[in-house]
Amino acid sequence: MSAYVLRRLIQAALILLGVSILTFCLLYLLPADPARQVAGRTASVDQVERVREQLGLNLPIWQQYGRYLWNLLHGDLGRSYLQRSEVTTLIFPRVPATALLMCGAIFFELVLGLTFGLVAALKRNSALDQAIMAATFIFISMPAFLLGLLLLYFFAVHLGWFPIGGYGQFKNLILPSLSLGLLGAGWYAQQMRSTVIEVLRQDYVRTARAKGLNRLRILGLHVVPNALLPIIAMIGLDIGFFMGGAVLIESVYGWPGIGQLTWQAIQQLDIPIIMGVMLIVAFAVAMGSLIADLIAPLIDPRIKLR
Amino acid sequence: MSKRFTQRFTLGATFALALLASTALAGIATPGHAEKAKDGGSYSIVFKDDLNTLDPAIGYDFQNWTTIRAIFDGLMDYKHGTNDLVTDLAESYEVSPDGLTYTFKLRKGIKFQNGREMKAADVKYSIDRVVDPKTQSPGAGYFTALKGYDDMVNGKAAELAGIETPDDYTVIFHLTQPDATMLHIMALNFSYVVPKEEVEKYGADFGQHPVGTGDYAMKEWVKGQHIVLERTPYPNHPGRPHADQVTIQFGLEPVVQVLKVQNNEADLTGDIFPPAKFLEVTKNAALKDRFYEAEQLNLNYMTMNAHVKPFDNLKVRQAVSYAINKERLVKILNNRGTVTSQVLPPAMAGYDPNFKGYGYDPAKAKELLKEAGLEKGFETELYFANTDPWPRMGQSIQKDLAAIGIKVSLKGLDNAAFNGIAGKVDGTPMSLTEWYADFPDPSNFYTPILGCASAAEGGYNYAHYCNKEIDKRAQAANAIADPAKTAERNAAWSKLFGDIIMQDAPWVPLLNPNRYTLRSDRLEGDKSYFVDVIHQPVPYEDVWVKK
Numbered sequence: 001m002s003a004y005v006l007r008r009l010i011q012a013a014l015i016l017l018g019v020s021i022l023t024f025c026l027l028y029l030l031p032a033d034p035a036r037q038v039a040g041r042t043a044s045v046d047q048v049e050r051v052r053e054q055l056g057l058n059l060p061i062w063q064q065y066g067r068y069l070w071n072l073l074h075g076d077l078g079r080s081y082l083q084r085s086e087v088t089t090l091i092f093p094r095v096p097a098t099a100l101l102m103c104g105a106i107f108f109e110l111v112l113g114l115t116f117g118l119v120a121a122l123k124r125n126s127a128l129d130q131a132i133m134a135a136t137f138i139f140i141s142m143p144a145f146l147l148g149l150l151l152l153y154f155f156a157v158h159l160g161w162f163p164i165g166g167y168g169q170f171k172n173l174i175l176p177s178l179s180l181g182l183l184g185a186g187w188y189a190q191q192m193r194s195t196v197i198e199v200l201r202q203d204y205v206r207t208a209r210a211k212g213l214n215r216l217r218i219l220g221l222h223v224v225p226n227a228l229l230p231i232i233a234m235i236g237l238d239i240g241f242f243m244g245g246a247v248l249i250e251s252v253y254g255w256p257g258i259g260q261l262t263w264q265a266i267q268q269l270d271i272p273i274i275m276g277v278m279l280i281v282a283f284a285v286a287m288g289s290l291i292a293d294l295i296a297p298l299i300d301p302r303i304k305l306r
Numbered sequence: 307m308s309k310r311f312t313q314r315f316t317l318g319a320t321f322a323l324a325l326l327a328s329t330a331l332a333g334i335a336t337p338g339h340a341e342k343a344k345d346g347g348s349y350s351i352v353f354k355d356d357l358n359t360l361d362p363a364i365g366y367d368f369q370n371w372t373t374i375r376a377i378f379d380g381l382m383d384y385k386h387g388t389n390d391l392v393t394d395l396a397e398s399y400e401v402s403p404d405g406l407t408y409t410f411k412l413r414k415g416i417k418f419q420n421g422r423e424m425k426a427a428d429v430k431y432s433i434d435r436v437v438d439p440k441t442q443s444p445g446a447g448y449f450t451a452l453k454g455y456d457d458m459v460n461g462k463a464a465e466l467a468g469i470e471t472p473d474d475y476t477v478i479f480h481l482t483q484p485d486a487t488m489l490h491i492m493a494l495n496f497s498y499v500v501p502k503e504e505v506e507k508y509g510a511d512f513g514q515h516p517v518g519t520g521d522y523a524m525k526e527w528v529k530g531q532h533i534v535l536e537r538t539p540y541p542n543h544p545g546r547p548h549a550d551q552v553t554i555q556f557g558l559e560p561v562v563q564v565l566k567v568q569n570n571e572a573d574l575t576g577d578i579f580p581p582a583k584f585l586e587v588t589k590n591a592a593l594k595d596r597f598y599e600a601e602q603l604n605l606n607y608m609t610m611n612a613h614v615k616p617f618d619n620l621k622v623r624q625a626v627s628y629a630i631n632k633e634r635l636v637k638i639l640n641n642r643g644t645v646t647s648q649v650l651p652p653a654m655a656g657y658d659p660n661f662k663g664y665g666y667d668p669a670k671a672k673e674l675l676k677e678a679g680l681e682k683g684f685e686t687e688l689y690f691a692n693t694d695p696w697p698r699m700g701q702s703i704q705k706d707l708a709a710i711g712i713k714v715s716l717k718g719l720d721n722a723a724f725n726g727i728a729g730k731v732d733g734t735p736m737s738l739t740e741w742y743a744d745f746p747d748p749s750n751f752y753t754p755i756l757g758c759a760s761a762a763e764g765g766y767n768y769a770h771y772c773n774k775e776i777d778k779r780a781q782a783a784n785a786i787a788d789p790a791k792t793a794e795r796n797a798a799w800s801k802l803f804g805d806i807i808m809q810d811a812p813w814v815p816l817l818n819p820n821r822y823t824l825r826s827d828r829l830e831g832d833k834s835y836f837v838d839v840i841h842q843p844v845p846y847e848d849v850w851v852k853k
Contacts, residue, residue, distance in 0.1 A: 030722070030723060031723045031726040031727050032720075032722035032723045032725065033726045033729065033764065036726070037722065037725075038444070039442075040443075040444020040445065040447075041444070041744075041766050042754040042766075043444060043446070044447055044450075044759055044760075045759075045762045045764050047446060047459070050439055054442060084358075084510055085511055085513070089511075164558075164565060164566060164571070165557060165558050165559075166557075167557070168531075251557075251559070252559060253557070254354075254556065254557020254558050256531045256556075256557060257530070267721065268358075268722070
């Protein structure tokens with residue numbers, strides 16, 4: 001067990017290294033010039049060059065990366081080019097907001113996705129099943145910001161049930177979580193539907209039915225636990241999936257999380273922030289899937305961690 | 307003979323006048339606004355993005371600036387609601403006849419928000435700090451005319467030789483060449499006075515913990531959520547500010563900003579007014595008194611790069627200048643701007659109301675292309691940032707140029723990438739961009755975007771235009787530092803910009819976009835504050851809330 005965790009942690013470190021190299025190279029390849037962004041519109045060419053030297057942007061890319069990695073190993077994510085603050089002090093205070101949003105989103109996607117997936121499977125090929133499946137396709141394919149804006153208009157502006165954006169209270173959390181959760185709920189409903197249909201055909205379900213167990217107990221004891229297994233692995237990966245959505249949803253709702261910061265940083269080409277966010281998200285994804293893998297044997301004793 | 311031109315304003319008189327003017331205007335211009343300014347209470351302004359910094363040495367956009375202006379002051383300021391320079395922390399100033407020495411007498415008893423009195427050494431420290439390369443200030447370039455600038459930026463000196471403080475209340479600036487924009491620069495955020503002890507306490511994080519002499523002190527900044535400004539315990543401006551507290555809220559989409567202000571849940575929209583709500587709000591009679599249209603020191607224009615063929619040919623550039631239907635561009639923007647044919651916007655000194663430029667004449671354009679030997683047209687590219695309205699404007703221009711045989715492919719890039727490629731000497735044949743002046747002086751439309759120094763690789767002169775003769779004339783105009791000769795100087799700039807367009811045609815000036823602001827029922831103030839060119843969306847300290 002501990003050997004397994006250690007191996008996975010080493011893997012995670014390698015993934016982070018890979019992500020950092022890839023992001024660094026991609027940002028380096030952009031035709032934009034961060035030194036000019038920092039030096040300002042009226043800076044002379046000399047001034048821009050001086051800023052470039054100070055930021056170390058005149059060095060060859062491998063040297064720039066080496067510096068970055070060295071600082072990173074000392075816990076230093078660098079300073080934001082435009083906000084002129086430590087990247088760590090910009091990112092970490094925003095982590096709780098994004099974590100809260102993710103929890104809300106996971107809650108909604110599980111509750112909605114699993115319920116509707118189960119209902120669709122039990123009523124398969126009915127009109128209800130078809131309606132649910134059509135809805136899941138819409139949620140999966142709809143751009144996150146559009147869904148966010150539609151929900152905002154309908155529930156906050158039109159009906160006035162929720163505040164228009166904002167942060168800090170429970171009622172602020174619902175719409176953003178729902179917007180993000182619905183995207184995942186679509187996937188989960190489809191996944192749940194097909195696994196439940198699969199499980200319902202298994203011999204042990206037939207046996208349970210034959211020995212006269214009532215429907216609810218069959219579902220609760222045999223069907224749902226077995227159908228949940230692939231779902232748990234999915235939750236681990238959700239963190240990465242949600243991060244992409246969070247960038248947009250946080251902007252729509254004014255949610256003060258990492259996504260909002262990232263959006264601003266991308267627009268201003270604030271490379272240290274973009275790098276820092278990428279690393280933190282990659283770390284969260286690696287940890288999420290590790291935890292999911294550690295939970296799996298608790299639910300299904302057949303799974304062995306190797 | 308030594309002539310001394312001195313401008314003296316006593317602050318009290320200025321304020322009395324301003325107050326008188328504002329009450330008088332309020333009574334005439336906007337009925338229902340006739341009440342006197344009320345003190346106390348609080349109001350909120352809503353924006354999409356959080357601010358980057360409140361360090362006056364670093365902040366470089368409208369959103370930063372207005373908040374920085376509320377927290378800090380400079381030696382000079384603009385009379386709020388106008389473009390007129392007035393003294394602020396300075397009590398008076400003198401300019402030597404050769405324009406090389408500026409002597410400022412400081413007001414006594416000015417206090418920072420930490421309670422310490424501001425003195426001449428603080429003024430010197432603040433400007434030294436901006437020029438110090440370690441600060442990486444985007445405003446350092448404004449001080450090139452000061453003696454010792456080169457030594458300081460090259461690391462040979464730790465302070466500017468050109469700033470002298472003979473006593474606690476006198477600051478003397480020595481210039482290497484006359485610079486007529488000096489007083490404007492003294493009103494720019496980069497010259498704002500900061501207390502050394504606070505800067506040293508917070509180091510590079512001073513921008514998150516600003517302390518100045520302004521009417522409002524920062525009480526709280528919750529990143530991504532809001533900034534709260536509170537009336538300073540050490541007021542330096544009699545009669546200001548009105549509201550006790552101003553909350554700057556972040557994270558709201560422009561459309562949501564309008565909805566909130568419309569419902570009186572917030573008091574003022576901060577960002578560019580969203581096209582989606584524009585028609586609805588303008589047609590809503592109930593909002594008429596709460597909705598403001600303002601001119602800006604802004605131009606949208608298209609550059610043509612003479613380093614890229616066939617734009618090296620003047621006739622081709624002129625042909626393109628004749629071919630653009632600017633009326634349609636303005637229509638595309640829901641009429642949120644005015645067609646123009648010249649470089650300077652109408653709100654800027656030096657604007658020439660009689661200047662005709664090229665006008666819209668496709669037949670003439672075709673004729674010019676024929677003369678250039680390009681009767682069959684040619685293929686080229688137009689670059690712009692891929693945020694609204696640039697792509698829509700690009701499509702309209704593409705259509706116009708197709709009509710005279712020029713096949714344009716449109717290249718929309720994200721803003722940073724666009725600026726990167728347009729900065730290259732032969733990067734873009736044509737580009738679509740805009741310029742907001744940093745201060746209301748015509749030179750600001752030349753030096754950074756048309757001057758030879760900015761034409762180098764990486765400059766903001768996207769046409770990479772450089773005419774040595776014009777550059778000399780610009781320098782000469784900038785050297786007319788005598789405030790009494792302002793009219794002569796503005797006329798020189800006016801002629802210069804006209805000559806650039808008619809003789810060289812590096813740009814097609816397109817339109818001057820307007821700015822729109824919506825206020826809540828309870829936020830009051832003279833109309834001039836809501837259409838202020840310098841303080842956008844309003845000078846925070848001058849508006850007030852109805853009880």
